[in-house]
Every structure is written in structure tokens, then in C-alpha cells.
Amino acid sequence: MADLTVLTIKELHEGFKKKQFTSMEVTKAYLDAIEKKDSKIGAYLSVDNEGAMEQAMAADKIMATQKDFPALCGVPCSIKDAILVKGQKATSASKILENYEASYDATVIARLKKQNAVILGKTNLDEFAMGASTENSAYKVTKNPHDVSRVAGGSSGGSAASVAANMAAYSLGSDTGGSIRLPASYCGVVGLKPTYGAVSRSGLIALASSLDQIGPFAKTVEDAQMVFEVISGKDPLDATSVEITNDKPQITNLKGLKIGIPKEYFAKGLDKEVEVIIKNAIQKAKDAGAKIIPISLPSVAYAVACYYITLASEASANLARFDGIRYGLSVQGKTLLDTYQKSRGAGFGAEPKRRIMLGTYSLSSGYYDAYYKKAQQVRELIKQDFTNAFKKVDVIFSPVSPYPAFKVGEKAQDPLAMYLVDIYTVSVNLAGLPGISLPAGTVGKLPVGLQIIANHFQESELLSIAGAMENMLQ
């Protein structure tokens, strides 16, 4: 039998319909691929062989008896370990949650299970999704499948690598400042960060609640869209989630489309070879009839500082729940306060500690105005930049990252250098916009992603433009 792990969701669905193979055969092929390849790559933190085969068997029963079945039925996926799957460990790649088992399904997982999806296992990430390389995991480093001496990107590095190395048909990750788009770019897969509010976060271990969004990794834009359609929509368990009403027509070609090119994203610091690849993609859009319009986002120069103050502040509050009382690791002290301090001191790694400290400082009396409040004002400026831009253009094209995947260890000792990896991605989260990373070319064997940013809740437009670009870039 041909290699089933190279097929897209669409192809698997068609194959199931034509009875060319079963979900159990596909699932077995994926489990074998993980067994064979993952020791080198390190995408997974846990693999649920037995559970996956049971889910596959259940899916096969449905597909044998029903003519029509859901798009994701029987299709094997991987899930970032910050998303709760009932009965499975959910460590968020932290020692403080080493033995924590989820008591319920995240809403996105419940929606996948309703489709009879197959969940292969949980993927590696930077501890509590804090990082751009997956080197901050307390358990292991996820390597780039295209060059194992390089990082997979982060924080959802395990998810991106699992799809890139054909160890999952698709994956769910989360994106707070680039954590889906960046690893998608580095690993050469499609990664969608939906609009803030498009997908429920119930059951996602929270990092920064005004920024976090769950989204899919997939082999193609069409696959990403299929997963997005299943996981999106209002959920009573997440008050920020909304129903998406999108009546804009699907775009089938780029003729007349207005594409904004922000000059700030093509300035100093952008790798020349990456620039060539992105400019080539822009040229192809132009050849297809799109209008290329230079724009300016003057406040994005402040985005990384604004983002890290906002994120650290929110994270310091969100991570207060890990106190040695309700979950995971507990180091007993003489008093309750001792127990809190010792459990948190022993359980959190260096990066969560750093961000908790920065956040606590930014919110503390005497520093609040200079840091947190100032950051919220600057966030407003960044939002206004995008509001103004979308008066003139339909979508924005930019690089995802200034350079391709860097070497393992290259930035690990320099936290500020690691923060600056996010320079082209964080503004999208600050403004709550949807963005996608689409493979656009390679530097040597290293993939480079094109970022396409759309206006709020314009996922349908964004995905159809990405689909049109995908055809031209292949």
C-alpha cells in the first residue's frame, strides 16, 4: 500500500468514501511513522496508541454504515499539550504539571470528537507556550524535520513538526504572539491563527487571555479551512467567542485584490534570502492581477515591547493558579505561603519565572503606569494602524519571521533575542486579527512562510486568498 501518511485530510476523506483504506489502517500507518521518526524529531510528549486505535475503530464503524460522514471522521491528528483531552496528560511542557491529567475535554476537542476524529497524542511546546523555538520545554527540544540541527519554531513546535514530518494529518496549536504561524513557517506547513473570538479557548491552559487563540496546522490551506470550520464558533464556556457570520463571496482569483505591503516589515533585520522569497510571492500576486499598495504601520516598532509587557502581566495572573494546591507538583513547606513559593519555585522553568517576574513588576504599584498602562495605550495605536490600513487594502502580505529556522541553542541563553523572533507576528495578536503562514519557498532546505493578514473575522476571504497563492507558489 502507498504511504497513507502523505495524504491530505481531503484525500483521506475521499479514500474513506471509496473504501480504499480504513481509519485503522491510516491510524496504524501514523503510529508506525511516529515510532520510526519521532525519536529524532521529538514532536510528541505522549502518544496514545490504544486510544487512537479505538477511536479509529469507532470511526470505521460509522464510515461502514453511513454514506455521509463528517470531514474529519477517522482522520488522525495531534494536539498541543496545552489543550485538554480528557483522561490524557496535559503538561503544557512544564514540570509543575508533570502528572496532571485533564478532567474534561477542551471545547475544540469535544468538537473534533463529535466528528469522530482520531487523536494520536499530545505535542511538545515551549513551557506554557512561552517561547519561539520549543527549546523552553521542560522535557525535550523539538527539532526541525527539514534539518534536525535547527529548531522547529515555537511555541507550537511539536504540532508543526508532527504535520511536517507526516506524523499527523493535522494538528491543533495555540497562537498568543506567533506560536502557530512561526513554527508553521519554519517547518513548511500551513498554520492559521484565527481572529480573536473565532475559536473557543475553553480547555486551553491560558497564557495571556487577551491574545490567546487556538488554530490549525495542516498540509494545505483547504485542510486548514476544514479544521477551522469544525472548531470555530460561539461556545457558552468562552465568553469571548462569537459566531462568525461571513457573507463575503469566495475569492477565486486575485484580480483587483488590494494587497498592502507594510514598509516596516521589509526594513533592516530582514534576511535577504527571505526578502527575495516574499517579494517573489508578492510579484506572483501582482502578475495574477492584484494591486500592490505600499502601506505604513508606524507603531509596530513598539509591538514587541508592548506585547511582552501585556503578555507577562496577563501570564503572571493566569499562572497564579499553579500553587501546589489544585494541580500537579506540590512541595510542602511549613506554612501555606511556603508551600506556594516552594511549589512554584520547583515547578516552573526559567522562562515562566522570568515572565511571571516581569508581569508582576509591570503591574506593581509605582510601575503600573509606566509599563502596563503605557503598553495598553500603545496597543491602541497599533490597532489604529491596522484599522487605517484596512481602509485602503483588503489584506496585508509580510514575512512571518526575519530569518529561516535558527540553530538549536543559538538564542537559548539570550531571552531578549528570543523575544525579537516574534517581531512580525505579535502585532496581529495585539490587534486581534486573523493571520496565516503559507509555505512560500526555501532557503537551502529550510522553509520560509508568507504571512497573510486579514481584517477581523475575514477568515473566509483570508483562506481563499491563501488558497489562490498556494496554487501559484507550488
Next chain:
Amino acid sequence: MMISNDQVKHIAKLARLELTEKETQKMQQDMSVILDYFDLLKKAKKPAGIKKIKPLPIEKATRKDKAQKSNIEGDLVAAAPDSKDGFFKVKAIL
């Protein structure tokens, strides 16, 4: 902006975080570099006409305040390091 070791210790206390001496020193260096970078925001202009900060234009949409049976209380408490009679167990506070 340089922050002192004592400041680091004070913030760690506020954050309920035990840091070793070595961690405190590294934290002092890292935080100083990062806070220096954050000072970039001082150059940003004040947004005009902004009275209230609204992070995102999404309406509040909370659920009705109505109790629902979830049937997972037992599992939630069981996930805790220490519990008794269906409650989280903690040390005496006073």
C-alpha cells in the same frame, strides 16, 4: 534600567516564587536588559482621544448565572495533590 537584587527578591515575594541565589542574580541581569528594551515605549505618542482602554471590540457575553450539574467535581478534586472529603486540602492559614 538596572534593578537591584533586593528589588528582584521583593518582586519574587509578591509573585509567590522561590528563587535560589543563582536564579536571583540571573533574573536581575535578564530583567534589567529586558526592562531597558521596554523603555522604548516612552518614545510612543499618547493615543489621541482615548479615555478608556478597550483591548478588543468584543461585547461582553457572559452566561446566565445559573448553576449547572457538571459531574466532574470528583475528578477535579482528585487531580489535586492533596484532598479530603471532596475538598482541596491546605495548611492552616492563620
